[in-house]
Amino acid sequence: MNLKLKIWRQANAEAKGEIVTYNISDVSPDMSFLEMMDMHNEQLIETGEDPVAFDHDCREGICGMCSMFINGEAHGPDRLVTTCQLHMRKFKDGDTITIEPFRADAFPVIKDLAVDRSAFDRIQQAGGFVSVNTSGNTQDANAIPIDKHDADKAFDAATCIGCGACVASCKNASAMLFVSAKVSQYSLLPQGKVEATDRVLNMVNQMDEEGFGNCTNTGACEVECPKGISLENIARMNREYMSASLKG
Ligand code: SF4
Ligand code: FES
Numbered sequence: 555m556n557l558k559l560k561i562w563r564q565a566n567a568e569a570k571g572e573i574v575t576y577n578i579s580d581v582s583p584d585m586s587f588l589e590m591m592d593m594h595n596e597q598l599i600e601t602g603e604d605p606v607a608f609d610h611d612c613r614e615g616i617c618g619m620c621s622m623f624i625n626g627e628a629h630g631p632d633r634l635v636t637t638c639q640l641h642m643r644k645f646k647d648g649d650t651i652t653i654e655p656f657r658a659d660a661f662p663v664i665k666d667l668a669v670d671r672s673a674f675d676r677i678q679q680a681g682g683f684v685s686v687n688t689s690g691n692t693q694d695a696n697a698i699p700i701d702k703h704d705a706d707k708a709f710d711a712a713t714c715i716g717c718g719a720c721v722a723s724c725k726n727a728s729a730m731l732f733v734s735a736k737v738s739q740y741s742l743l744p745q746g747k748v749e750a751t752d753r754v755l756n757m758v759n760q761m762d763e764e765g766f767g768n769c770t771n772t773g774a775c776e777v778e779c780p781k782g783i784s785l786e787n788i789a790r791m792n793r794e795y796m797s798a799s800l801k802g
Contacts, residue, residue, distance in 0.1 A: 556647060560574070567662050621718050623722055628723045633777075634782055635780055636717060656721065681757040708742040724775050729764070733757050734788040737790070
């Protein structure tokens with residue numbers, strides 16, 4: 555396939571960015587999107603140009619690093635996949651593909667398509683953990699019966715990979731889907747109930763401090779989430795937050 559790529563280039567956080575147009579030939583439909591980007595970067599390097607900076611690590615939908623806005627959609631036109639799982643067969647010969655970074659005030663651009671998502675790390679540090687008594691009297695987690703329905707919901711929430719597509723897709727750059735997945739993952743399990751009150755208050759406060767916007771229940775986050783995280787997690791987090799605020 556021969557394609558036209560329109561890619562956001564920005565030298566650093568302070569520089570003014572712009573869309574730069576490139577042509578790329580001989581792209582195989584079997585390539586992954588990132589392999590196409592690698593091929594493009596090899597061509598840039600051969601001609602002495604600066605390669606396009608973009609994040610990636612696992613390349614199998616696990617790490618959440620490959621955050622790109624492709625033709626106006628986080629992770630591109632496919633559903634329930636990350637950019638690294640997107641294949642070029644989703645595009646046609648002659649297509650123009652516009653590739654931009656995830657945009658949000660809380661995700662400043664580092665360079666080109668790479669953005670700083672450490673705001674998510676700070677939200678996790680504010681409460682995305684359980685404290686375990688390691689005195690030697692710790693109860694084996696497998697010995698605690700858990701309702702199958704709750705276990706399934708907790709597992710679904712735990713599949714969030716922290717990619718930030720929910721923020722990038724939201725007109726308010728809200729992080730509610732991400733934070734609610736992290737809150738739900740613990741609040742549904744007995745191990746997470748001990749710190750549940752502090753957790754939801756601290757994580758939501760940190761989310762607000764980082765400058766993410768409010769949720770207006772549009773649902774774009776759920777549509778673009780590569781892991782299918784449900785809006786019901788936001789409803790659960792709101793209930794948890796309300797009840798924690800009344801206790802506090
Ligand atoms: S909720 Fe979905 S879109 Fe948001 S960070 Fe988690 S996996 Fe990514
Ligand atoms: S590179 Fe890890 S999810 Fe895409």
